[in-house]
Amino acid sequence: xxxxxxxxxxxxxxxxxxxxxxxxxxxxxxxxxxxxxxxxxxxxxxxxxxxxxxxxxxxxxxxxxxxxxxxxxxxxxxxxxxxxxxxxxxxxxxxxxxxxxxxxxxxxxxxxxxxxxxxxxxxxxxxxxxxxxxxxxxxxxxxxxxxxxxxxxxxxxxxxxxxxxxxxxxxxxxxxxxxxxxxxxxxxxxxxxxxxxxxxxxxxxxxxxxxxxxxxxxxxxxxxxxxxxxxxxxxxxxxxxxxxxxxxxxxxxxxxxxxxxxxxxxxxxxxxxxxxxxxxxxxxxxxxxxxxxxxxxxxxxxxxxxxxxxxxxxxxxxxxxxxxxxxxxxxxxxxxxxxxxxxxxxxxxxxxxxxxxxxxxxxxxxxxxxxxxxxxxxxxxxxxxxxxxxxxxxxxxxxxxxxxxxxxxxxxxxxxxxxxxxxxxxxxxxxxxxxxxxxxxxxxxxxxxxxxxxxxxxxxxxxxxxxxxxxxxxxxxxxxxxxxxxxxxxxxxxxxxxxxxxxxxxxxxxxxxxxxxxxxxxxxxxxxxxxxxxxxxxxxxxxxxxxxxxxxxx
Numbered sequence: 001x002x003x004x005x006x007x008x009x010x011x012x013x014x015x016x017x018x019x020x021x022x023x024x025x026x027x028x029x030x031x032x033x034x035x036x037x038x039x040x041x042x043x044x045x046x047x048x049x050x051x052x053x054x055x056x057x058x059x060x061x062x063x064x065x066x067x068x069x070x071x072x073x074x075x076x077x078x079x080x081x082x083x084x085x086x087x088x089x090x091x092x093x094x095x096x097x098x099x100x101x102x103x104x105x106x107x108x109x110x111x112x113x114x115x116x117x118x119x120x121x122x123x124x125x126x127x128x129x130x131x132x133x134x135x136x137x138x139x140x141x142x143x144x145x146x147x148x149x150x151x152x153x154x155x156x157x158x159x160x161x162x163x164x165x166x167x168x169x170x171x172x173x174x175x176x177x178x179x180x181x182x183x184x185x186x187x188x189x190x191x192x193x194x195x196x197x198x199x200x201x202x203x204x205x206x207x208x209x210x211x212x213x214x215x216x217x218x219x220x221x222x223x224x225x226x227x228x229x230x231x232x233x234x235x236x237x238x239x240x241x242x243x244x245x246x247x248x249x250x251x252x253x254x255x256x257x258x259x260x261x262x263x264x265x266x267x268x269x270x271x272x273x274x275x276x277x278x279x280x281x282x283x284x285x286x287x288x289x290x291x292x293x294x295x296x297x298x299x300x301x302x303x304x305x306x307x308x309x310x311x312x313x314x315x316x317x318x319x320x321x322x323x324x325x326x327x328x329x330x331x332x333x334x335x336x337x338x339x340x341x342x343x344x345x346x347x348x349x350x351x352x353x354x355x356x357x358x359x360x361x362x363x364x365x366x367x368x369x370x371x372x373x374x375x376x377x378x379x380x381x382x383x384x385x386x387x388x389x390x391x392x393x394x395x396x397x398x399x400x401x402x403x404x405x406x407x408x409x410x411x412x413x414x415x416x417x418x419x420x421x422x423x424x425x426x427x428x429x430x431x432x433x434x435x436x437x438x439x440x441x442x443x444x445x446x447x448x449x450x451x452x453x454x455x456x457x458x459x460x461x462x463x464x465x466x467x468x469x470x471x472x473x474x475x476x477x478x479x480x481x482x483x484x485x486x487x488x489x490x491x492x493x494x495x496x497x498x499x500x501x502x503x504x505x506x507x508x509x510x511x512x513x514x515x516x517x518x519x520x521x522x523x524x525x526x527x528x529x530x531x532x533x534x535x536x537x538x539x540x541x542x543x544x545x546x547x548x549x550x551x552x553x554x
Contacts, residue, residue: 018249022514025436026444027152028082028271029058032074035232036064036093036111037161037210044090045210052220057250058088063112071115078145079121079501080257082271083312084152084336084436085226089142092210093157095180097167098135106167108140108180124323127349141181147186149275150315150335155189155214155227161208174199181235188237189244191216191227195235195336204207206233250457251444254280260365260520262306266385267443270308273363274321277522281381288379289464290389290501299466301376307521309373309381311448312435313338313454314516317535322347322354322370324516330499331512336346338452339393342506344372344516345529352525365383365471370518371525374471375458375503378517382500389499391441392447398426401443401450402433402491403498421495425495426450432491449498451487452515453506457527459486460505473528478538481530483507486514 031053035046061077063070081087092494095108115137134141139158146154163176171179177196180318184190191212198206213223215228226244229236238244250538254263263280270278289296318439319326324347326339341347348543351370358364373381391400398405409420409428433451440446445552448454458472459466459482465472475482489497490513508515528536 015200022214024444025440026251026269027246027248028085028253028269028277029053029056029088030077030085031058031060031088031090032077033060033090034063034070034074034092034110034112036091041210042210043212046090049090049210049213049217049220052217053088056220056246058086059253060493069114071112072118075118075136076126076257076273078149080140080271080273080275081146081149081151081154082275083150083318084101084317085271085275085277086153086155086250086459087149087151088155088157089146089417090157090159090213090216092161092213094162094164095139095160096164097169099167100135101133101349105134105140106179107135107140107162108183108528109135109138110142111138118361119361121358121363122254126323126353126357133273139180142187143183144539144554146184146188148317150185150317150392152188152247152336154187155191155244155463156184157227158189158192158210159210159212160193163193165320172369184237187239189227189242189243191229191241193230193233193234195233195373197235198233200232203232210529238241243388252517260368263308269311269444272365272467272520274318275517276318277311278383278512279311279443280306280519281309281377281443282306284380286380286383288376288385288466288501289501290498292389293503294460296464296503299464300467301380301466301470303376304382304469305522307373307377307519309377309445309519310517310553311440311445311453312517314341314518315339315435319516328513330523337432338427338435338447338515339453340512340514341516342455342508342511344527345453345531347516348372348527349528350414350527351527356523365520368520368521368522370523372457372471372527373517373519374526375456375487376470377462377519377521378454378456378487379447379500381443382441384445386442389501391439394421394495395423397495397498398424401489402426402428402438403449403450403489404492404494408492417492419494424495428491430491432542448517449488449500450493452488453490453493453497453504454488454517455506455517456485459483459487460503473533475530475533475537477490478534478541480534490514 053060093111098107099110181192181195193212194206219228251269254268254270264284268280284305285302287298288301289298324341326341404417404420406422406425407429408417409422413430435444486504486506
């Protein structure tokens with residue numbers, strides 16, 4: 001990362017370090033309860049579980065075997081599990097053995113009506129995609145989908161009422177239940193009743209019913225351990241060194257994933273159909289920039305429309321939906337690390353292709369567009385209604401951001417970061433931090449400062465552009481060149497770079513400190529590639545030249 005103008009050394013008064021009020025973590029919680037039992041006596045148990053979950057801040061979806069479109073709702077729920085959220089899936093009913101498409105594997109499918117195959121969220125023609133080789137309603141596919149998502153924690157609870165060996169495997173009842181209960185491993189929490197142990201010869205034949213639901217309800221009501229356990233009779237899996245926690249305050253949303261509308265207040269939250277989490281930034285005016293920076297002298301800015309901005313930096317599994325690519329630094333918690341994505345000119349066209357695909361498949365939000373933020377939109381969201389340049393004193397900045405701190409200074413790599421600030425400590429050295437690990441700003445947006453610097457659609461110039469909805473995207477000549485603005489600083493940036501008004505011109509293409517954050521705004525995308533800007537400028541110059549020639553002939 002290289003600045004076009006030399007950094008102006010400065011000191012900020014203590015008043016500019018006032019800690020932002022209202023900074024608190026929130027997490028989205030989602031639960032899907034499927035009652036495929038035909039016994040009406042089980043309904044009250046499932047209702048009690050739904051109430052216990054709602055009391056804990058879960059958004060609960062209830063499905064039954066007779067519900068129209070239940071299978072479609074199930075698939076949409078799977079896709080919209082929120083980034084860094086918590087999901088809980090409960091099933092009560094029979095299972096049925098079913099062979100995979102190639103006939104080589106026996107799967108265990110749930111009984112749920114009204115299912116139809118939905119188009120994938122990622123265009124299959126956009127590149128290599130995983131082949132769906134498991135039955136759509138199988139526990140095996142459910143396990144795969146939950147393992148692949150970017151929720152902080154997933155839990156599956158099954159009350160199995162019986163297994164119909166439709167595939168004619170010839171296995172005993174004990175083996176059928178043992179195989180079904182063992183589908184959820186790895187990083188997933190699960191409880192299955194009855195487990196293999198329930199069929200031990202020393203015990204009476206197990207009863208069937210919503211016993212895990214009852215145990216789960218009690219655990220939720222008493223803030224007991226999760227997932228629920230039933231000694232000897234149930235089978236539970238807890239990942240090593242993991243605990244299923246409801247760590248933060250539950251987040252509320254303005255509307256369900258399939259409905260997109262404007263937020264009412266700054267900081268309102270919403271989750272789209274792909275699990276992307278957004279925060280509402282209302283229309284408004286603010287003073288952009290700061291007098292301490294030569295290239296960021298204050299200007300008045302008016303944003304005439306509100307917009308949704310990503311609650312978190314874009315993750316790698318999310319970026320795959322539109323082929324954004326990117327590389328990660330470090331391998332701890334790799335799923336939750338934002339990748340370095342350093343080319344607006346490459347990503348913007350891919351975003352458009354993806355949105356065209358969504359529109360063709362009936363999965364787009366009419367009148368709204370995913371895009372890069374403009375520089376003004378970025379700073380407005382970062383400030384979150386505050387005038388202070390930092391969210392805290394420098395010594396406490398490690399609570400809000402991953403930057404060049406004491407840990408990085410002590411991280412004796414080949415490159416020693418001698419400039420790192422040893423007064424503060426964020427706990428991360430030469431690596432990205434998982435998103436959402438630091439305090440959010442006043443509107444609930446995480447990692448606007450540090451971790452990865454974020455690219456904007458705007459081109460860098462030696463001064464800010466004010467006025468209504470500014471977004472400087474011009475070239476000095478058709479073959480001229482400019483660099484995109486990057487904001488917020490990164491894991492290797494000194495504290496000065498984390499000032500809300502600090503600007504950088506990104507001169508690289510793929511470096512391990514640049515990422516992206518989505519916005520979702522009304523109207524068409526504003527980001528234009530260099531080729532598009534160059535071609536438009538050339539067309540205008542050609543038209544002007546022709547007009548002069550025509551005038552000269554008269």
